[in-house]
Amino acid sequence: MKYITLLVGLLFNTFSHAAMTPWLDFTYQNGLITIPVKVSGIDSYAVLDTGANINAINENFVAKHKLTYTHSGNMELEGAFDTKRNKVYQKVPVSFFGINTQLEDLPTITLNNPDNAVLFGQGFFKLFNTQIDYPNQRMRLLTHDHLDLKKYENIEFKLQKGFERPIVKLELEGDSVWMLLDTGYSGGIMIERRFAKKFGWLETQNQTAQFSGANTSEKMENVQAKEVKFGPYTLSNVHVAFPAKGSKVKITSQYSHSSSHVKGVRVRGIVGYEVFKHFVMTMDLKSGNLHVGVPKEQL
Secondary structure (H helix, E strand, O other): OHHHHHHHHHHHHHOOOOOEOOOEEOEEEOOEEEEEEEEOOEEEEEEEOOOOOOOEEEHHHHHHOOOOOEEEEEEEEEOOOOEEEEEEEEOEEEEEOOEEEEEOOEEEEOOOOOOEEEEEOHHHHOOOEEEEEOOOOEEEEEOOOOOOHHHOOOOOEEEOOOOOOEEEEEEEOOEEEEEEEOOOOOOOEEEOHHHHHHHOHHHOOOEEEEEEOOOOEEEEEEEEEEEEEEOOEEEEEEEEEEEOOOOOOOOOOOOEEOOOOOOOOOEEEEEOHHHHOOOEEEEEOOOOEEEEEOHHHOO
């Protein structure tokens, strides 16, 4: 945890002890938020993924640049299709937002684009309150003592027991449901197949598409939800995907340390970019608070 404390100090010293950073531009890759970073001095990108309970390094990036790091052991990570034993690296040089640091305990994962060097999950998001302006492709970081987000929360949101991942309650076709809030999911909503039965979607003729994981892909069925309520806002015609019959997709398991065991409320799916793209979301992944607004109503 030492590097986390150091990172907080370095970041806000960079901006003269400010309580928040300036707005920082980001780019989309198929709906995924990426920020420019340097890893081992190489210009690359970091994917920001609230659905991952770890930070990680892309094994395709390591292979492309023939990099070597200190290998300190292995970690079992649960992905969309299976659990895999991955190498863990130490002292990986990373630069971002004007900070130069070394990240420890980074397991390898497989990201298709070798230019995406690292994935920042909860280890990144718990350091600050994070404000993401999806329509304007920008973000900023605020210290926890600068903004008590609990005072402004306008949607049910908390940290899932066991995994400590962020879950949010929304209404899907009038039914209240807890879902993983996942900036690493480029679709709209993904739900369990048996939950799709509740809405009669298993009895309809649906379009199908392949959902790709690290080593294989599975077929998904796709429908349109007439109405989704996300905090104080109502969206129509939201894309919903669910596993086709016989599919082995694990809906809420994306880059998770498999030693964690989920308890507490039932999480029925994932909500991602196709919902978030309309909003400014201000989130506290340390205490579990969220405000949803539009650009003119930002905090």
